[in-house]
Amino acid sequence: MIDLIEISSLINKEKFTNRINKTDxxxxxxxxxxxxxxxxxxxxxMNTTIRAHRIAYQLFKGNVGTLHVLHKCDTKLCVxxxxxxxxxxxxxMADMRKKGRRKNICAFEKNGRAKLxxxxxxIIRETKGQRRQLATQxxxxxxxxxxxxxxxxxxxxx
Numbered sequence: 001m002i003d004l005i006e007i008s009s010l011i012n013k014e015k016f017t018n019r020i021n022k023t024d025x026x027x028x029x030x031x032x033x034x035x036x037x038x039x040x041x042x043x044x045x046m047n048t049t050i051r052a053h054r055i056a057y058q059l060f061k062g063n064v065g066t067l068h069v070l071h072k073c074d075t076k077l078c079v080x081x082x083x084x085x086x087x088x089x090x091x092x093m094a095d096m097r098k099k100g101r102r103k104n105i106c107a108f109e110k111n112g113r114a115k116l117x118x119x120x121x122x123i124i125r126e127t128k129g130q131r132r133q134l135a136t137q138x139x140x141x142x143x144x145x146x147x148x149x150x151x152x153x154x155x156x157x158x
Contacts, residue, residue, distance in 0.1 A: 011059070019031035026073055026077075026078040026083065029053075033077070034051070039052030039079060053069050053084055056080075057086070064086065067087060068086070068092045070086070070092055071084060115140055120138055121154045131145045131149075
């Protein structure tokens with residue numbers, strides 16, 4: 001686990017704030033950005049990168065510990081400490097759903113990676129035995145057939 005207390009002590013607060021474009025509302029990170037659109041910061045002695053909003057919380061508000069740093073404003077590049085709050089992984093997931101950012105992820109057949117349709121899942125559930133045949137027919141694993149039949153996958157499909 002990366003020690004944010006140690007890392008934040010390596011980061012110069014003035015240099016950090018020089019990478020921020022402060023507006024009346026959000027403070028936008030203008031440094032490096034990761035593939036998901038979050039600000040990133042590194043230090044030669046760290047040998048790693050950390051999301052800028054985590055460092056901002058650590059520098060301006062206090063210890064993050066093992067918690068997530070969430071955005072009230074829902075702006076990935078914002079590092080305004082007044083817009084940041086701590087939460088568990090579960091709180092982060094709930095916050096994402098509440099703000100509509102988690103909508104339609106893994107949404108059954110609407111998921112572009114889904115191999116089955118609702119109708120196919122119903123057929124699998126209604127067919128007695130024949131797990132190997134069903135797996136071959138639908139081009140999925142026998143264990144996937146078992147999870148579907150047990151109601152552990154595609155849970156809301158009757």
